[in-house]
Amino acid sequence: MGAVYAVANQKGGVGKTTTAVNLTACVAADGSQTLLVDLDPQCNATVALGADRELRPSSYDCLIGEVSVAEAARPAGPDNLWLVPANRDLAGAAVELPRLEGSETRLRERLGPVRERFAFTMLDCPPSLGPVSVNALVAADRLIVPVQAEYLALEGLVQFLDTLSMIRRDYNPSLNVSGLLITMHDERTRLARDVERELREHFPEMVFETVIPRSVRVAEAPSHGLPITEHAPSSSGSVAYRNLAAELIARG
Numbered sequence: 001m002g003a004v005y006a007v008a009n010q011k012g013g014v015g016k017t018t019t020a021v022n023l024t025a026c027v028a029a030d031g032s033q034t035l036l037v038d039l040d041p042q043c044n045a046t047v048a049l050g051a052d053r054e055l056r057p058s059s060y061d062c063l064i065g066e067v068s069v070a071e072a073a074r075p076a077g078p079d080n081l082w083l084v085p086a087n088r089d090l091a092g093a094a095v096e097l098p099r100l101e102g103s104e105t106r107l108r109e110r111l112g113p114v115r116e117r118f119a120f121t122m123l124d125c126p127p128s129l130g131p132v133s134v135n136a137l138v139a140a141d142r143l144i145v146p147v148q149a150e151y152l153a154l155e156g157l158v159q160f161l162d163t164l165s166m167i168r169r170d171y172n173p174s175l176n177v178s179g180l181l182i183t184m185h186d187e188r189t190r191l192a193r194d195v196e197r198e199l200r201e202h203f204p205e206m207v208f209e210t211v212i213p214r215s216v217r218v219a220e221a222p223s224h225g226l227p228i229t230e231h232a233p234s235s236s237g238s239v240a241y242r243n244l245a246a247e248l249i250a251r252g
């Protein structure tokens, strides 16, 4: 049985999409069937894989309509990598969802046979804890929380973990945190080293060993519509995301 992961943090620009795209691509390159579900109306994950923002069916049709996530999956280019694209319609979902009955569990009910078809399903969340992210956290088995190695990283994180406890209690008791992932780490700066130390002290066991370095190659890969493993396979960012995939699989 495959696992469904959510990549979430209500803070914007911390590397959620970069992680969702590149981690999924690394697992796909290793030979497992993987699915990336873009749940952000910014459509960044969709565009990062070179797909159009107007495709249908999209994640909106899964959340609001009757299409299952498994049905909405389409090949994304690289072998074994599939995508449920986001579409601009998704911007309306945050308003439409609360009007629907059982709005928190819609995505979970519409996953379809994704765990049978895909070893890994990765849900890329928007930067908020609104109705769409709640749907992702209710549908997921495991959670990856990217954290940027910067000042105040910890404050937002504590708030996020509080909300997570509520979602666990009310909707999804089996949701596990796979780990906190330090992203955009620049080991030359003292601040990044301090933030890393602080995170590891506060959340022992929870922080992935693997740290994602700040890298121009990682930042430019989406403009080529490619994951880092295809854009710059031997770059430090590509090596880091491959290590993260191995660590994730080892953690089970």
Ligand SMILES: Nc1ncnc2c1ncn2[C@@H]1O[C@H](COP(=O)(O)OP(=O)(O)OP(=O)(O)O)[C@@H](O)[C@H]1O
Pocket (backbone or CB within 6 Å): 011, 012, 013, 014, 015, 016, 017, 018, 019, 040, 042, 044, 125, 126, 127, 183, 184, 185, 212, 213, 214, 215, 216, 218, 219, 220, 237
């Ligand atoms: N390791 C990295 N090195 C350099 N730049 C990076 C790295 N990871 C992410 N970035 C860049 O930082 C910006 C934010 O990353 P990303 O879009 O992955 O964050 P996000 O959390 O998904 O943002 P949002 O909250 O808006 O969805 C992007 O421009 C991305 O290219």
Ligand SMILES: [Mg+2]
Pocket (backbone or CB within 6 Å): 016, 017, 018, 040, 044, 125, 126
């Ligand atoms: Mg994003």
